[in-house]
Amino acid sequence: MLRAMKNQSALTTIERIRKLESKYRLHLPDTYVAFLLSYNGGQPEPNEYPIRGLENNPVGLISEFYGISNVFGEFWGVDEVLDDIHGLVPGWIIPIGTDGGGNYICIDARFGGETMVYWDRSHFWGSDIWRNEDLYFVADNFPQFTECLKDFD
Numbered sequence: 001m002l003r004a005m006k007n008q009s010a011l012t013t014i015e016r017i018r019k020l021e022s023k024y025r026l027h028l029p030d031t032y033v034a035f036l037l038s039y040n041g042g043q044p045e046p047n048e049y050p051i052r053g054l055e056n057n058p059v060g061l062i063s064e065f066y067g068i069s070n071v072f073g074e075f076w077g078v079d080e081v082l083d084d085i086h087g088l089v090p091g092w093i094i095p096i097g098t099d100g101g102g103n104y105i106c107i108d109a110r111f112g113g114e115t116m117v118y119w120d121r122s123h124f125w126g127s128d129i130w131r132n133e134d135l136y137f138v139a140d141n142f143p144q145f146t147e148c149l150k151d152f153d
Contacts, residue, residue: 001046002146008042009067009077016068020079024086026094029114032107032142041067041077046151051118052137059152060118060138063100089130093119107142108135116145 017033028036043064051060066078081095081104095104099118102125108115116139123134139145 002044002149004045005039005042005065006045007064009040012036012040012068020068020082023079024082025091026109027112028094029107029142032096032114035065035142035146036068039065039067041065044146044149046149048150048152049138049145049148054118054120054136060105061099062097062105062149065097066095088128093117093135095119105138105145106135114141115139116142 014033014037017028017036021028041064044062047062049060049062051058054060066076066081069077069079076098078094078096085095090110092109094107094109096107097105099105103121104119106117106119108117115137117135118138120134120136123129123131139148
């Protein structure tokens with residue numbers, strides 16, 4: 001369960017969030033919008049979670065949640081990540097965090113859903129070829145994801 005957030009970004013506004021949704025033609029789940037308004041990204045404690053189906057790696061790490069319009073911060077923002085992958089991946093995949101190794105924790109918004117998935121980008125690097133099989137289930141929704149965060153020591 002999420003206990004604390006370190007190194008948060010400057011607070012964002014609902015207007016900035018709606019602008020991002022409009023620009024990328026997406027709808028962020030209300031629970032994730034509330035999270036952005038409270039924290040706007042940062043480093044969670046604890047930061048480990050279970051990944052279903054990823055061979056030899058059943059435990060994931062989230063080194064940071066992305067904030068919105070984090071252009072002056074140390075970390076990328078959701079908008080910067082979406083700019084970086086725009087046109088290369090389906091519009092229903094919304095990266096909201098990273099493991100620190102180039103892989104993303106994402107909202108899978110297909111069909112209006114909000115499933116949380118881990119995107120193992122090792123195949124994507126260098127090829128820019130999208131594969132659905134590189135997505136691994138983490139949680140049914142954002143609140144469930146923050147609830148499953150723990151220390152696996």
